[in-house]
Amino acid sequence: MRIVRRLAWPLGAALAIPVMAAPMPAAAVDTALPSAVEGFAYPDAAKILADRHITLKTGDGHITLAECASGAGQIHLFSRQAAPEEVCFKVSGPTGYLAVEIPKVYTIRGDGEHTVKAIVSTDGNTTTIDVPKDVWTAVGESGSSRNASTLLELTATDGPAVPSPSGDFPAVGTVTVDQPGRNPNAKACTATLVDRNWVLTAASCFGDKPAAGAPAAKSTATIGGRTVDIAELAPRTDRDLVMARLAITVNDITPASVGVTAPTAAENLRVAGYGRTATEWAPLKAHTTTHTVSALTTTTIDTTPAVGQAPICQGDAGAPLLRNKNGATEIAAVASRSWQGGCLGTPATETRTNATGVRVDDLAGWVQQTRAKAVGWKTQALVRSDNNLYFATRLYDGSWTPYEDVQAAAGNIGGVRAVATAGINTSTHIVALGGDGHLHYAIRDLDGGWGQKFVDVNTTVSDLGNISQVSVSPVGGDLHVVVVADGFLFHSVRYSTGQWTSFKVVTDVTGPLNGITSISAAGAADGGLHIAAVSGGTVYHTLRNAGGGWSTWGSVAEAAGATAPVTAVAISRQNSDLNLALIASDGQYHTLRWANGSWQPIASLSSVIGNITGTSISAAPVDTDAQFAIATSDNKVLLTARHSDGTWSTPETLDLAAIPGNHTGTMITSTL
Known part of the structure; x- marks a missing residue:
């Protein structure tokens, strides 16, 4: 090999530091950032x-x-x-x-x-x-x-691995669209984990007005040093903002909170981004700068760098503008556009550094509703208020989506007198007793749409009269419906194919049970169906086996112990066992029916929920828990869960402040 003398080359020229760039004509008259x-x-x-x-x-x-x-x-x-x-x-x-x-x-x-x-x-x-x-x-x-x-x-x-980012912003990472450098449409932005399944970033990173659904090109997010595919986009149409769903959940990083307080003029916000700096093209760790809010519109904010602070550069689109509030950090806005004066690759003649971001403070409901679209165990609540019905979803972190008016979304049935609900895979099935005295059936899908708006079960399946009680439960992919009508207990199945069986009288085979005032149904692990019913202040139980045969009624009081007269009952499967909770005139109680058919002695729930006066109760299996919702005489709803190890969660109160009228009952279920 012949030796060639190396000639020195100034670092500034090699890196094309912006101060040495050629003039950019007409930049001063540009108006669009x-x-x-x-x-x-x-x-x-x-x-x-x-x-x-x-x-x-x-x-x-x-x-x-x-x-x-x-x-x-x-x-x-x-x-x-x-x-x-x-x-x-x-x-x-x-x-x-x-x-x-x-x-x-x-x-x-x-x-x-x-x-x-x-x-x-x-x-x-x-x-x-x-x-x-x-x-x-x-x-x-x-x-x-x-x-x-x-x-x-x-x-x-095959180079040395980069240490995982640490420090103040572990939830901040990057989004990459297509193959950087290899495809002219490739792009990159900063993004923030706001849920274990979702990142928040600039919609423009995915092109001009990206469509909802799968990205048009292969896209990935890198959070905490881990790169995962992006499976779905949920863009806003009124601002440069999108939530991108990850194909794999990120469980080891705490998501950032989205603020609900509007930015104010002169407020300083800290920007954390992976965009260019004055000397770096693609930094390997987040850098920060402070920007001051100069103006606001209904959807955007204008900012300028604080004294001595850096501009927002290419690659910072999607970066969170953060504030500290009550000792915690929250997202106040998201970066979108900037003049980029002083950034690597920007001509030295461009000295403007102001930027525009998009507001998020008015989007808390949208963020929650989008988060709920990811597959994973969730609790759904159907709340009756006067004659109206409202729907909300509890997410894995205990937060809730805003309430949705069910009749406005799924069809007006003249008011709701009673309701039952069951989750089957990712869909929520609802059977409601309308103001017309008929049963009506609807399905709400994971994406928030109503795949089946209310249809009249009385006209399409069986015309039942004087309906007073309804309960439903999933068994496999089928929906079992139990109804008290004309004083009789009826049962029907809606198969996963959409076909219904006609309603048949259960008490013809289980033996009579008169004056039923409360019913609850729950699927069994072996494909059977449990029913608990209150008659004369006593709870009775029957089981429909997977072959369709029914057992005769058995008294729960005789099997598990007596209580004061019972007004309401709720049952839920937990693994192979059956949870049963009830409201009696002297308090709330709980028992288990083991898989072998024996019963655990009934016990008071006062040590779990306190000394409350319950008016109605609902139950649902949520992953390995059995969750209960108890409506109280002071217009509250308490939520608690029995874990698989026999311990109970600390009760929480369902916030009903956004629901108009008088609360008249809450039913819960769960979906994936």
């Missing part, structure tokens, strides 16, 4: 071409031109066209990609830390060359062909 989305065009490529006679096109930001230094740590090459001939690149991170056009390259050396491949063109033929670490490899006129070669691409892999 540029997008802060990273597009992966090489910063200051035109100036580098003019100064160095090499073309740097696009890349992922992790292979960048550098001042040549001796020793390992850089990719070195020599080109007879470059000025000077020696050209060096630094690889940051474990991988990197750069598209170039450097003619007359005759030797390349790897950086000693990465596996490097070079794509060169010689006489119209493209060849991939493996570049060993710290070894000079002859190419072009120095190689076997003896013909001039043009370097087209550099790819680096």
